[in-house]
Amino acid sequence: MPPHAANKEIESEKPAEVQLEDAPFDEKQIERGGDYSGAVKKTSAEEIKLVRKLDIRIMTILWSMYFLNYLDRNAITQARLDNLEKDLGLVGSQYNTAISILFVGYLLMQVPSNMLMSSQKVRPSIFMCSCMMAWAVVSACTALTHNYTGLVLVRFFLGVVEAPYYPGAIYLLSLFYTRKEIATRLSILYSGNIFATSFSGLIAEATYASLGGVHGIAGWKWLFIIEGIVTFTVAIVGMWMLPDFPLTTRWLTPEERQLAHDRIVRDTVGIEASKGARAGFAQAIRDPRLYLFCLMQNMHLSACSFNNFFPTVVGSLGFDRTITLVLTCPPYLVSGLFGIIIGLTSGRFNERTWHITVCMGTALVGFIISCVTMNVAARYVSCFLFASGAYAVNSVVLGWVSATLGQTAEKKAVSLSIVNMVANASYIYTAYLYPKSDGPKYLTAMASNAAFAFMTIACAWAMRVWLQMTNRKLRQESPEEHVYYAY
Numbered sequence: 118m119p120p121h122a123a124n125k126e127i128e129s130e131k132p133a134e135v136q137l138e139d140a141p142f143d144e145k146q147i148e149r150g151g152d153y154s155g156a157v158k159k160t161s162a163e164e165i166k167l168v169r170k171l172d173i174r175i176m177t178i179l180w181s182m183y184f185l186n187y188l189d190r191n192a193i194t195q196a197r198l199d200n201l202e203k204d205l206g207l208v209g210s211q212y213n214t215a216i217s218i219l220f221v222g223y224l225l226m227q228v229p230s231n232m233l234m235s236s237q238k239v240r241p242s243i244f245m246c247s248c249m250m251a252w253a254v255v256s257a258c259t260a261l262t263h264n265y266t267g268l269v270l271v272r273f274f275l276g277v278v279e280a281p282y283y284p285g286a287i288y289l290l291s292l293f294y295t296r297k298e299i300a301t302r303l304s305i306l307y308s309g310n311i312f313a314t315s316f317s318g319l320i321a322e323a324t325y326a327s328l329g330g331v332h333g334i335a336g337w338k339w340l341f342i343i344e345g346i347v348t349f350t351v352a353i354v355g356m357w358m359l360p361d362f363p364l365t366t367r368w369l370t371p372e373e374r375q376l377a378h379d380r381i382v383r384d385t386v387g388i389e390a391s392k393g394a395r396a397g398f399a400q401a402i403r404d405p406r407l408y409l410f411c412l413m414q415n416m417h418l419s420a421c422s423f424n425n426f427f428p429t430v431v432g433s434l435g436f437d438r439t440i441t442l443v444l445t446c447p448p449y450l451v452s453g454l455f456g457i458i459i460g461l462t463s464g465r466f467n468e469r470t471w472h473i474t475v476c477m478g479t480a481l482v483g484f485i486i487s488c489v490t491m492n493v494a495a496r497y498v499s500c501f502l503f504a505s506g507a508y509a510v511n512s513v514v515l516g517w518v519s520a521t522l523g524q525t526a527e528k529k530a531v532s533l534s535i536v537n538m539v540a541n542a543s544y545i546y547t548a549y550l551y552p553k554s555d556g557p558k559y560l561t562a563m564a565s566n567a568a569f570a571f572m573t574i575a576c577a578w579a580m581r582v583w584l585q586m587t588n589r590k591l592r593q594e595s596p597e598e599h600v601y602y603a604y
Contacts, residue, residue: 178358183309185348189256195321196337217548222276227538230281235530236394242359249352251278257345260338284534295384296520303512304460308453315449318442397527413576414540420569422547452505459509473577480506484567
């Protein structure tokens with residue numbers, strides 16, 4: 118049966134029953150956006166089993182894919198420490214342009230790819246893994262470049278083929294996980310980015326030490342070749358492990374497919390009937406909350422711009438290449454674990470604003486320390502603060518977008534891709550905040566990051582007030598409604 122037919126059949130069916138246990142009515146819980154009707158839902162054993170099965174299959178492969186996505190993308194930052202600029206004859210801001218140009222290609226493909234996935238005209242498992250194979254090949258081709266022009270071309274096309282992965286992964290998670298579950302899964306997914314950045318320095322140093330100069334090939338070229346081969350192999354495995362849609366995922370039983378669909382229907386605020394990808398695009402761009410989320414996530418990722426220059430920032434501490442690459446690891450390990458904790462607590466308490474405030478406030482302190490001192494110990498501590506605080510916010514913001522703008526699957530897909538597209542535009546201009554001439558303090562970059570962190574907090578509180586007003590209006594218009602927007 119084709120996916121569209123399956124979806125039409127299911128629209129007329131009632132959601133699966135759930136067990137209820139008596140509980141007092143809590144106005145504050147409703148105010149935060151919970152689902153309450155004088156009773157609290159007790160998760161059935163079947164649903165617990167389903168979520169566990171989803172976690173094993175979905176989270177394992179998506180995390181691996183994202184780890185390699187960032188490993189391939191950021192290999193250039195490690196290559197810079199192995200004479201990439203000298204070998205390719207880069208001068209002035211040409212390296213910064215090579216960083217920036219990737220995101221031009223990246224932005225072009227995000228919205229079209231998610232619209233294609235939500236239209237159900239392609240299987241996500243095939244589409245996303247095919248894109249992964251493509252970026253593996255393009256990334257490996259970096260080893261064939263001999264000048265600035267070749268590097269810029271490879272980086273542009275790497276952005277094009279990498280673009281569908283992250284917004285597609287977020288959309289896929291939103292199809293299978295409820296509002297309270299998704300923040301944790303997004304934080305686990307995002308830790309793939311963080312751990313990739315953490316271990317990339319160690320992987321690079323091991324490659325340079327063991328293969329540098331072998332067969333006349335520079336160590337940084339071997340790095341791109343090896344990582345490309347590994348990525349292509351994982352893409353093949355992903356075709357088997359990734360799901361498609363709740364009603365069409367081949368490794369779920371018919372009963373599990375039905376349950377996977379029904380529980381997401383129950384959890385969606387203001388759910389509407391599907392009207393197609395174009396209608397979803399129109400719904401998304403007509404919702405004014407989308408634009409505040411775009412600004413919030415853009416400011417957040419602008420504050421995370423240090424990611425593409427982290428080895429350079431750590432290098433300002435004055436150590437040699439080997440020690441610098443080793444020192445890049447601990448801040449990211451800590452930030453990865455901290456991000457998962459933030460995702461868990463945000464989902465557990467169904468809360469976003471205070472999580473964003475505390476995390477970005479921590480990052481703000483780290484950026485300020487980097488601005489005011491050259492003390493080695495203090496600057497290294499600041500790396501832990503701004504890496505942990507800034508990265509932890511990502512899953513909270515994107516989970517908030519999914520929960521607030523998910524009235525239809527198509528609107529959710531487009532909203533997530535637009536927010537991610539606008540946010541990643543920040544990497545085009547922030548790449549120029551880190552010129553070599555600004556080292557070792559990089560005052561302009563760190564001061565800008567502090568301002569970006571403050572603006573992220575301001576946007577979160579503006580959205581909180583907006584959703585509070587919306588919830589009050591919903592209670593006045595539909596007193597029987599028990600699912601409200603969370604903030």
